[in-house]
Structure formats: C-alpha cells, structure tokens
Amino acid sequence: MTTIENKLQQIHERIASACAQAGRASGSVQLLSVSKTFGADAVREAVLAGERSFGENYIQEGVDKIAAVRAMGLPGGETLQWHCIGPIQSNKTRLVAEHFDWAQTVDRLKIAERLSAQRPEGLAPLQVCIQLNVDGGETKAGVAPQQALELAAAIVQLPRLALRGVMSIPDDAPGFEAQREVHARATTVFEQIRASGLPGLERFDTVSMGMTGDLEAAVAAGSTMVRVGSGIFGQRNYAPR
Numbered sequence: 001m002t003t004i005e006n007k008l009q010q011i012h013e014r015i016a017s018a019c020a021q022a023g024r025a026s027g028s029v030q031l032l033s034v035s036k037t038f039g040a041d042a043v044r045e046a047v048l049a050g051e052r053s054f055g056e057n058y059i060q061e062g063v064d065k066i067a068a069v070r071a072m073g074l075p076g077g078e079t080l081q082w083h084c085i086g087p088i089q090s091n092k093t094r095l096v097a098e099h100f101d102w103a104q105t106v107d108r109l110k111i112a113e114r115l116s117a118q119r120p121e122g123l124a125p126l127q128v129c130i131q132l133n134v135d136g137g138e139t140k141a142g143v144a145p146q147q148a149l150e151l152a153a154a155i156v157q158l159p160r161l162a163l164r165g166v167m168s169i170p171d172d173a174p175g176f177e178a179q180r181e182v183h184a185r186a187t188t189v190f191e192q193i194r195a196s197g198l199p200g201l202e203r204f205d206t207v208s209m210g211m212t213g214d215l216e217a218a219v220a221a222g223s224t225m226v227r228v229g230s231g232i233f234g235q236r237n238y239a240p241r
C-alpha cells in the first residue's frame with residue numbers, strides 16, 4: 001500500500017470510531033481530502049484509493065490541479081467533487097464559479113451574488129456553505145452566528161447556488177471538551193437555519209468542521225464533513241506564494 005492509501009485508511013478508522021463513540025451512524029460523516037500544496041500525483045493516489053472529494057484553499061492552485069487531474073483520465077475521475085475552502089475575494093469568484101463544485105467559505109452576500117451570476121448554465125448549481133466565525137476573532141473570516149440566518153435567507157434566493165450547510169475553522173482549543181464546545185456552536189447555527197422554514201433548504205445537510213487534529217471533537221459535536229489534509233498527505237511545505 002502507498003503511504004497515502006495507508007493514511008487514508010487510518011483516517012477512515014478514526015472517523016468510524018469517533019462516530020461509534022458519539023453514538024452516530026457510521027457513514028454519517030464524509031471525508032474531504034484537503035490537497036492544498038500537494039500535487040496532482042498525490043490526488044491521483046487518493047482517487048485510486050477511493051476518495052472522491054477534494055478541498056483546495058488557493059484558488060488558482062486549485063484550478064490548475066483540477067485540470068491536471070482531469071487530464072489524467074482516472075477511473076471515476078468525472079465524479080470528483082472539488083471544494084473551495086479558502087478565502088474568496090471578489091476578483092476570484094469567476095474562477096470558483098467556473099471550476100469548483102462547492103464553495104464552503106461564503107460569508108458575504110456580495111460574494112454569493114457574484115458566484116450565482118457567474119455559475120455557468122451547463123453546470124449544476126454551485127453547492128455552498130456559509131462560513132461561520134464561531135470563536136469571535138475580529139480579523140477572522142466568517143459571518144457571526146447571529147447574522148447567519150439573514151445571510152442564508154438571501155442565499156436561498158440566488159438561482160445558481162444550492163445552500164448545503166455551514167462550515168467553520170475555529171482556532172485550536174486546548175483539549176477535547178473545549179474543541180467540542182466550540183464546534184457545537186456551528187451545529188447550533190446549522191439547526192437554527194434548518195428549523196427556520198426558509199424555502200430552498202431541501203439539501204441543507206452539511207456541517208463542515210474538524211481537521212486532522214480535532215476531528216473526533218468535531219464528530220462528537222455534529223460534524224458531517226471533516227476536512228483532513230496533513231493526516232492524509234503529510235506535512236505541508238508552505239512555500240511563499
């Protein structure tokens with residue numbers, strides 16, 4: 001087995017035992033493989049090991065990688081789902097709308113409007129999550145929990161977007177209980193939106209949170225999608241870009 005295949009197996013085992021611990025159905029938590037900074041060859045290994053969903057932070061890097069992976073013509077390659085999980089500036093919305101399947105980091109209506117307007121007609125609606133700022137850092141991306149419902153109500157009006165859920169990237173908290181408590185704030189917002197009766201929530205099913213270091217706490221708090229990078233692909237080398 002390749003190392004990536006090995007590590008994927010370990011991550012799937014961690015997810016399964018976290019589900020068991022939390023009394024949740026195995027299979028209720030999806031894995032998003034975060035391939036940022038790693039090349040198309042690393043993605044290829046993960047695809048051959050059975051993965052279908054990949055997350056990218058840097059939009060141009062992601063667009064290039066999507067094309068490189070597609071050119072490999074891998075078995076099942078047409079069914080890959082690419083998620084944008086990095087900050088989206090206005091001047092990058094077109095690239096996201098044209099190349100990604102999901103945008104998880106929508107935290108402003110202006111960005112949502114541009115993504116909807118720029119989503120090509122030939123593609124399925126762009127699947128979006130509202131990024132939440134659950135730990136209150138003033139400089140952090142994400143909408144405050146109290147403003148999430150208002151943003152959701154606006155997003156469901158946009159024709160070329162499908163609102164799928166919420167995502168959060170809390171700062172490291174010390175220990176399992178503290179991590180679980182912060183993650184649970186996102187689940188609370190998710191439940192509030194789901195219970196709101198807004199139209200357009202037919203596929204509102206995603207709570208994206210938890211990474212290599214804290215996925216157990218995220219699963220305990222209700223995550224349905226953990227985003228794991230280094231636990232699969234190894235340490236990242238952050239070259240200046």
Ligand SMILES: *Cc1c(COP(=O)(O)O)cnc(C)c1O
Nearest residue numbers: 034085211212227228229230231
């Ligand atoms: C890099 C990144 C991850 C993966 O982090 P790891 O600690 O490597 O698992 C998950 N989510 C986001 C938004 C990221 O930027």
